[in-house]
Amino acid sequence: MSVPTETTDVPAELAARALRIRERILHMGSGASGTHVGGSLSCVEILTVLYGEVLNVRPDDPDFAARDRFILSKGHASAALYAVLTEAGFLPESECDSYAVTGGRLAGHPLRRLPGVEFPTGSLGHGLSLGAGVALAAKRSGLPSRAFVLMGDGELQEGSVWEAAQFAPTAGLGNLVAIVDRNGWQITGRTEDLGLEPLADRWRSFGWTVREVDGHDVQELRRTFEEVPSQQDRPTVVLATTVKGKGVPLFEDKKKSHHVTLTPALLARALGGLRARARRQS
Numbered sequence: 001m002s003v004p005t006e007t008t009d010v011p012a013e014l015a016a017r018a019l020r021i022r023e024r025i026l027h028m029g030s031g032a033s034g035t036h037v038g039g040s041l042s043c044v045e046i047l048t049v050l051y052g053e054v055l056n057v058r059p060d061d062p063d064f065a066a067r068d069r070f071i072l073s074k075g076h077a078s079a080a081l082y083a084v085l086t087e088a089g090f091l092p093e094s095e096c097d098s099y100a101v102t103g104g105r106l107a108g109h110p111l112r113r114l115p116g117v118e119f120p121t122g123s124l125g126h127g128l129s130l131g132a133g134v135a136l137a138a139k140r141s142g143l144p145s146r147a148f149v150l151m152g153d154g155e156l157q158e159g160s161v162w163e164a165a166q167f168a169p170t171a172g173l174g175n176l177v178a179i180v181d182r183n184g185w186q187i188t189g190r191t192e193d194l195g196l197e198p199l200a201d202r203w204r205s206f207g208w209t210v211r212e213v214d215g216h217d218v219q220e221l222r223r224t225f226e227e228v229p230s231q232q233d234r235p236t237v238v239l240a241t242t243v244k245g246k247g248v249p250l251f252e253d254k255k256k257s258h259h260v261t262l263t264p265a266l267l268a269r270a271l272g273g274l275r276a277r278a279r280r281q282s
Contacts, residue, residue: 015218021048030261036258039074050225073155076259127150129160138175176236200212203237216243
């Protein structure tokens with residue numbers, strides 16, 4: 001875990017990291033296969049805070065027994081995970097150039113062979129069950145490990161999510177944290193076309209502690225993750241309101257950003273919009 005010193009301007013440092021991560025995502029999207037740009041950009045601050053300040057992980061010893069486990073259940077956002085693993089020191093920066101290239105390690109969905117990746121994911125609806133399993137194993141083994149699972153909101157239509165949601169409180173998994181990237185979109189359109197609300201009440205009815213946050217506010221995310229678990233024997237779900245394509249005006253809150261292949265001209269336009277936005281906000 002990379003922890004800024006007390007003299008560091010933490011929000012500014014995290015914002016700088018988030019900008020670098022977004023730039024890497026866009027560059028990965030400029031390859032022949034493109035990438036899932038919108039859903040990768042929407043979870044950047046969540047991943048930045050987790051890997052910058054929260055997770056007990058070691059880039060030089062990624063499989064040590066007492067580590068926290070992070071599971072990217074929305075595996076199609078692999079570009080965001082690869083970009084943050086690069087920022088955290090798990091991967092060399094040059095490896096991002098091999099995204100979705102035959103023979104490379106950076107597949108379109110993350111694979112276990114990569115340092116820092118716990119499970120191959122991308123078949124939606126499985127991540128929370130995996131997280132509950134490793135959280136239960138840690139609890140029974142007396143390890144301090146926690147499991148953090150990042151899901152998409154469209155993924156919550158999978159019945160297997162709610163089977164795991166029912167199990168976790170009965171098993172007393174206070175070391176399990178689910179995070180919902182609530183950007184309001186899925187490949188077919190708005191998530192509310194099929195209706196997820198009242199989402200917070202649905203999780204509470206299963207016995208979870210619910211926290212609702214702005215998924216792009218690094219200070220709010222830091223405070224929230226510092227306070228979980230709120231109850232030692234109950235899992236926590238963090239409902240993080242986000243914007244699909246966040247940071248790039250060309251893609252923000254647009255269905256078309258779900259999967260994009262960025263031509264050189266489109267990449268230049270996207271990077272220009274991203275950097276201009278960052279300058280205005282600095």
